[in-house]
Amino acid sequence: MSITDQEKEVFKAIGVNDKDAIESVYKDNFSLIQHFVLYNNGSEDDARDIFQEAMIVLYEKSKLPDFVLTCQIKTYLYSVCRRLWLKKLQQNRRIESQVENFDQIVPVEDDLEEHEKLNKQYLIMRTAMGKIGEPCKSLIEAFYVHHKNMHEIADFFGYTNADNAKNQKYKCLVRLKKLFFAQYKNA
Amino acid sequence: MDQLQLSEMVEKYLRGELSRAEKIAFEEMRMNDPELDQMVVEYHAFLDQIENYGAIRRFKSNLYDTHQTLQEDGVIKELRIRGSARIVNLWGRYRRVVAVAASIAGITALFISGMISVFSPKTPLRDIEELRRKVSSLERQSSTQRVELNKFKNKIEPGASVKFGGTGFMIDPKGFMVTSAHVLKDAKKVYVQNENGEDFLAEIIHLDPSSDIALLKINDLDFKATKQLPYGFTKTSTDLSAPVYTLGYPKDEIVYNEGYLSAKSGLDGDTLSYQLAISANPGNSGGPVLNKNGEVIGILNARQASASGVVFATKSKNIFQLIESLKDTESDEHVRIHNASSIKGVDRMQQVKKVQDYVYMVKVVLN
Numbered sequence: 123m124s125i126t127d128q129e130k131e132v133f134k135a136i137g138v139n140d141k142d143a144i145e146s147v148y149k150d151n152f153s154l155i156q157h158f159v160l161y162n163n164g165s166e167d168d169a170r171d172i173f174q175e176a177m178i179v180l181y182e183k184s185k186l187p188d189f190v191l192t193c194q195i196k197t198y199l200y201s202v203c204r205r206l207w208l209k210k211l212q213q214n215r216r217i218e219s220q221v222e223n224f225d226q227i228v229p230v231e232d233d234l235e236e237h238e239k240l241n242k243q244y245l246i247m248r249t250a251m252g253k254i255g256e257p258c259k260s261l262i263e264a265f266y267v268h269h270k271n272m273h274e275i276a277d278f279f280g281y282t283n284a285d286n287a288k289n290q291k292y293k294c295l296v297r298l299k300k301l302f303f304a305q306y307k308n309a
Numbered sequence: 310m311d312q313l314q315l316s317e318m319v320e321k322y323l324r325g326e327l328s329r330a331e332k333i334a335f336e337e338m339r340m341n342d343p344e345l346d347q348m349v350v351e352y353h354a355f356l357d358q359i360e361n362y363g364a365i366r367r368f369k370s371n372l373y374d375t376h377q378t379l380q381e382d383g384v385i386k387e388l389r390i391r392g393s394a395r396i397v398n399l400w401g402r403y404r405r406v407v408a409v410a411a412s413i414a415g416i417t418a419l420f421i422s423g424m425i426s427v428f429s430p431k432t433p434l435r436d437i438e439e440l441r442r443k444v445s446s447l448e449r450q451s452s453t454q455r456v457e458l459n460k461f462k463n464k465i466e467p468g469a470s471v472k473f474g475g476t477g478f479m480i481d482p483k484g485f486m487v488t489s490a491h492v493l494k495d496a497k498k499v500y501v502q503n504e505n506g507e508d509f510l511a512e513i514i515h516l517d518p519s520s521d522i523a524l525l526k527i528n529d530l531d532f533k534a535t536k537q538l539p540y541g542f543t544k545t546s547t548d549l550s551a552p553v554y555t556l557g558y559p560k561d562e563i564v565y566n567e568g569y570l571s572a573k574s575g576l577d578g579d580t581l582s583y584q585l586a587i588s589a590n591p592g593n594s595g596g597p598v599l600n601k602n603g604e605v606i607g608i609l610n611a612r613q614a615s616a617s618g619v620v621f622a623t624k625s626k627n628i629f630q631l632i633e634s635l636k637d638t639e640s641d642e643h644v645r646i647h648n649a650s651s652i653k654g655v656d657r658m659q660q661v662k663k664v665q666d667y668v669y670m671v672k673v674v675l676n
Contacts, residue, residue, distance in 0.1 A: 139368050148375045152385050166387050174372045181368050240361070247362040255654050266363040292313050299355050
């Protein structure tokens with residue numbers, strides 16, 4: 123099935139974390155995935171987790187400059203969710219002879235392998251973040267996650283000026299880097 | 310160039326924030342210094358990782374918000390499809406087995422409870438003193454004065470008088486709090502007052518006398534929900550001798566006390582409670598008992614009348630059980646408990662500073 127220009131635009135917007143695009147994709151697709159997961163032995167929470175993970179896959183793909191979406195977003199999301207859910211069922215040994223199909227599917231195995239790798243890196247970073255302790259964690263998050271500038275950070279954390287905050291951020295970053303690479307190189 | 314400047318330079322370089330001349334100079338430096346080059350490469354990989362991490366975190370939070378909004382707007386709904394059909398099916402198949410099992414269980418339960426009532430020692434009920442506070446008229450006066458001084462509107466009607474007081478604390482920043490059930494005994498109306506002396510009207514959602522927990526919800530337009538609680542909640546059992554602390558309102562001002570866990574069971578082996586060695590007074594009932602990580606381990610509720618410094622707290626596990634049991638009955642009241650404490654590793658003074666905003670005085674009006 124061909125894909126419209128509008129779909130392409132939405133797909134690109136997902137990659138820049140556009141709230142409206144996320145909402146429209148969410149609105150159009152969540153119910154289908156919810157039905158699929160619930161009809162195949164899953165719970166309400168499973169449906170939400172699987173759908174949101176598929177959204178992250180979509181986001182990662184959208185950020186890649188050379189990735190071209192060749193099917194509708196709906197088909198892509200459904201294929202990813204189906205694959206993710208099958209895998210989860212297998213892990214829990216709850217596999218049934220067949221999973222009921224709700225829609226057509228496209229092959230997504232390679233895409234998911236890529237996603238798995240990125241997810242692993244994300245988890246390593248999350249663990250490292252958990253280990254650096256306060257105030258480092260909040261400081262780094264303020265800068266890299268919430269994109270606060272050094273003045274705001276100095277203000278919020280009670281440093282006398284932006285340079286002091288910068289110094290502290292640097293020390294934290296060194297610690298985080300050490301923790302991160304200790305895990306990353308083992309993995 | 311020291312490490313800090315170097316890393317700043319690398320960061321600017323990677324973000325493309327260097328001027329042309331700076332960039333050329335930097336690239337030349339890299340070419341001549343393989344060690345620096347290696348550092349830049351490593352730094353680059355690391356910064357990419359952390360940027361990615363930040364981006365995914367932002368994306369996830371957007372997803373979360375979207376789900377929440379769509380659910381509130383009714384665009385997406387929770388479905389229940391499979392559950393009921395399957396249960397009917399199982400019921401049909403195992404009806405007879407279930408009937409037999411239930412009757413055996415019933416007989417056994419009757420037998421055991423009979424045995425217990427015959428053999429268990431009769432405990433004197435008087436030995437335990439519940440720590441709710443009788444508010445004397447003098448104190449009432451001082452509290453009204455304080456309210457006036459602080460220029461807050463006193464919401465409690467002039468005719469009604471506050472008869473008993475205790476402590477309560479938030480379990481869900483939307484306005485759900487817990488206190489001891491006995492604090493609310495015979496209550497007609499309940500008000501909670503924060504540290505600044507502001508009163509809020511609260512509604513009793515549930516009372517569980519067996520674990521001595523009451524669930525309240527602040528129903529007041531002036532109340533502003535916050536995002537997250539600083540403290541967490543633990544489901545696991547706390548170890549003997551673990552240091553603990555509590556906050557409460559034995560007087561018109563918040564009071565801090567610390568001690569340790571002295572036994573894993575309460576009076577006469579009551580496994581729903583802990584025994585603590587801590588100083589507590591009437592009015593402390595319903596206060597949170599926290600461990601060093603800033604996790605709530607229990608709700609303070611009573612002290613032994615015949616011994617000094619022996620205090621009991623109902624375990625936090627019971628809060629979870631209460632919430633769990635309410636899930637089915639109260640479909641529109643969703644209490645969500647966030648387990649993780651965000652003040653872990655922070656020193657005690659700072660912890661208390663954060664926690665005290667969520668500890669309220671509970672005032673009970675009887676008539």
